[in-house]
Amino acid sequence: MIREPALNSSSSSYTCVAIALHWLVALLIFFAWPMGVYMHDLPLSPQKLQYYAWHKWAGVTVFLLALLRLAWRAGHPAPALPEAMPRWQRQAATGLHHLLYLLILVIPLSGWLMSSAKGFQTVWFGVVPLPDLVGKDKELGHLLEEVHEALNFTLLGIVAIHVAAAIKHHLVDRDDILARMLPFLRRTPS
Amino acid sequence: MRARFMLSLALLGAALPAAAVEYGKVLPDKSQLTFTSRQMGVPVNGRFARFTTQVSFDPARPEAGKAVLEVDLASIDAGSTEADEEVAGKNWFQTKAFPTARFVSASVKALGGGRYEVRGPLTLKGHTQEVAAPFTFKTDGATGVLDGGFTLKRLDFGIGQGAWGDTDTVANEIQVNFHVVVAPGPTTPTK
Numbered sequence: 001m002i003r004e005p006a007l008n009s010s011s012s013s014y015t016c017v018a019i020a021l022h023w024l025v026a027l028l029i030f031f032a033w034p035m036g037v038y039m040h041d042l043p044l045s046p047q048k049l050q051y052y053a054w055h056k057w058a059g060v061t062v063f064l065l066a067l068l069r070l071a072w073r074a075g076h077p078a079p080a081l082p083e084a085m086p087r088w089q090r091q092a093a094t095g096l097h098h099l100l101y102l103l104i105l106v107i108p109l110s111g112w113l114m115s116s117a118k119g120f121q122t123v124w125f126g127v128v129p130l131p132d133l134v135g136k137d138k139e140l141g142h143l144l145e146e147v148h149e150a151l152n153f154t155l156l157g158i159v160a161i162h163v164a165a166a167i168k169h170h171l172v173d174r175d176d177i178l179a180r181m182l183p184f185l186r187r188t189p190s
Numbered sequence: 191m192r193a194r195f196m197l198s199l200a201l202l203g204a205a206l207p208a209a210a211v212e213y214g215k216v217l218p219d220k221s222q223l224t225f226t227s228r229q230m231g232v233p234v235n236g237r238f239a240r241f242t243t244q245v246s247f248d249p250a251r252p253e254a255g256k257a258v259l260e261v262d263l264a265s266i267d268a269g270s271t272e273a274d275e276e277v278a279g280k281n282w283f284q285t286k287a288f289p290t291a292r293f294v295s296a297s298v299k300a301l302g303g304g305r306y307e308v309r310g311p312l313t314l315k316g317h318t319q320e321v322a323a324p325f326t327f328k329t330d331g332a333t334g335v336l337d338g339g340f341t342l343k344r345l346d347f348g349i350g351q352g353a354w355g356d357t358d359t360v361a362n363e364i365q366v367n368f369h370v371v372v373a374p375g376p377t378t379p380t381k
Binding site: 043044045046047049050052053118119120121122123125126127 | 229230231232233234235269270272273275276353354356359360
């Protein structure tokens with residue numbers, strides 16, 4: 001098989017916008033995920049209502065940023081993977097990235113629907129009301145809660161693999177995979 | 191002469207507003223007492239399942255109207271089970287010590303255009319404050335429908351104290367709405 005010489009394509013970085021969006025979504029998830037686990041078991045208090053509101057605001061923001069990321073990505077493809085990467089790893093990387101995009105869209109959606117089914121509208125930042133796509137329905141609310149939880153633990157597992165793979169690429173394979181998302185880690189100027 | 195007198199009476203009757211009918215038999219199954227609070231900017235609907243109302247209203251003589259409302263506070267649906275349990279506690283309604291809220295009308299006046307206003311003292315959790323509630327009156331077949339509401343400032347009545355006194359989380363203003371369906375007839379207390 002003849003390939004064009006990949007002129008530095010493996011070491012080229014993501015665009016600044018893609019990097020910013022990636023880390024913004026990551027930060028929001030690192031905030032909203034443990035908040036979701038913690039707030040759930042709290043007795044009712046003003047703090048609990050605040051935590052729920054913040055969690056939902058973060059979730060809606062993740063959803064909107066995910067849409068923005070997809071739109072940006074459509075015009076700015078990801079840099080190519082290193083030539084040395086085995087085929088199964090490339091396929092796994094592509095598959096897991098698709099799954100991550102899917103989850104950061106579907107998890108906020110399931111939370112939004114759950115909130116409506118439990119009888120609480122979502123009002124982004126307390127200002128922008130989102131429509132209730134489903135009415136108040138105790139059973140549906142419970143079901144969506146299970147779905148939201150299962151999706152989130154799936155996300156936890158995949159993010160763990162995502163992070164472990166990035167570290168492995170950086171420390172074991174010593175390639176530029178992590179550096180193209182964290183440019184200050186770059187070993188050689190490209 | 192007699193015929194002319196009868197005719198004038200009939201004409202006079204026609205000139206008056208629709209023949210005076212007093213609406214006094216509240217239909218409890220068709221009546222509702224609901225409220226909307228705002229939690230972190232989110233409107234949350236609730237209702238009281240049990241309340242008794244005595245209403246007497248004649249649209250031809252609104253100022254003679256009367257209303258007494260008694261609400262069984264334990265019958266609250268505040269939007270979720272945990273909220274129902276919380277609002278029974280002493281920071282909120284303290285339902286065991288103050289099981290009912292009571293409103294007695296002191297005056298009713300016409301505002302024009304089918305709109306009226308009822309005023310009177312509302313007693314809730316040992317606090318009494320005058321409230322004024324605009325409402326509309328419409329006939330629906332044989333029955334009359336009174337729709338109205340007012341904004342209750344919960345802290346005026348000691349509702350939602352302690353940490354809940356923070357009105358940035360739960361707004362002070364609670365919109366209370368009533369929908370009372372009454373059939374013609376003398377006032378009868380209903381449950």
